[in-house]
Amino acid sequence: MGCQGGGVDELAAVAHVLRRTTFGPFPGVAEGLVGRGAAGAVEWALGAKALRPVTPEFDEDVEAGANGPVARWLGLMRDPGAGVHEKLVWFWHGHFTSSHDKVETWELMWRQHVVLRRHAMGNFRELAHAVTVDGAMLQWLDGAGSVAAAPNENHGRELMELFTIGRGSYSQQDVRAAATAMAGWTVEDGEVGFVREDGNGQAVQLLGRGVVNVHDVVDVLCDRPECARFVAAKLHYYLVGLPASEQRVDELAAVFTQARWEIRPLVEAILRDGSFATAVRTRARYPVEWVTAAFAVCGIDDPELAFGTMTALGQSPFYPPNVAGWPGARWLDPGAAVARAMLAVDAPVIREIAAAKDPGAAVFARAGIYDPTPATETAARDMAFALRRDAEQAATGLLALVLTAPEFTLA
Incomplete structure (x- = not known):
């Protein structure tokens, strides 16, 4: 039962790249990359254009209608031309999470999806700023309606623990400060707004720096060395399928920081390293x-x-x-x-x-x-x-x- 077209070793190496960088390999795609080798397959996946979805129909009574948000997204996942960008959209959905179980409308969920799609291979700092005041996220983490005088701490805590610097890198006082600075946002009739009277009016101390508003908070967290390490380690596991060593995390964090939080150079550093090529079938397919x-x-x-x-x-x-x-x-x-x-x-x-x-x-x-x-x-x-x-x-x-x-x- 031999392989058809191309050397077995080359096809296997190309297929490995496609399993990790796309939702395939789909029939015929690996054969179409014969002659480029694994390195060429990486370049193809990195160079594939970001796909643009058609705006779906929003029906709150149907989860997976033929023209709904789920179908639109799954259609892009199965597109043979989809590359790393599409795979990163899914990664960020599992990182900056929101669920329609709590978020009121499909419109809000889709707007967040568009935010993740826009920044998937862009700048992490810009992505963090955009998603932190996104309507779906504000509803999901109880940021909507929080007031500085008595802030809800959920949004600020998860922003630190799960999205940026990781558990153990902050104190309860930092949680309170972040929540205070992030207060004042609302989501009404699907529209995001800011009520100045409910927001914070003076600097509070977050991880040794003064912050007044939500964007100050995001900047402080992105500037922390823990943030580069946290994101680099998580993205490495997603693409390689194995935890990175402390030394490797240091190396990738340095790449990420030197690139000023641009995501693409970090992804390239992961995919072009020898550890990626040898980590074959090291995790279950999601x-x-x-x-x-x-x-x-x-x-x-x-x-x-x-x-x-x-x-x-x-x-x-x-x-x-x-x-x-x-x-x-x-x-x-x-x-x-x-x-x-x-x-x-x-x-x-x-x-x-x-x-x-x-x-x-x-x-x-x-x-x-x-x-x-x-x-x-x-x-x-x-x-x-x-x-x-x-x-x-x-x-x-x-x-x-x-x-x-x-x-x-x-x-």
């Missing part, structure tokens, strides 16, 4: 990654079904479970294997696979698996032989096997 890739392999185009499948596996776009985002779970519950395999039943691509000269090779290629383990390759060969009298049944079995194989469920 449900949103697995579903998007699996639907492409199966030839399924159904955003509502995709959303339902992601949700069943533990992730729902626009619905993170809490302010910390999705937990660092393994995502590989054995009980979900049957549900994953069921996608193969009546998949639109079955006839194409069945008609292939080598159905096993065709399935592996569609799934972007160019380096199957001997165990997986043997299982596929045995299945193809056992079901050889019914080509479509054999194709279905091969597809189900590949969708649940470690080579596909790991990133």
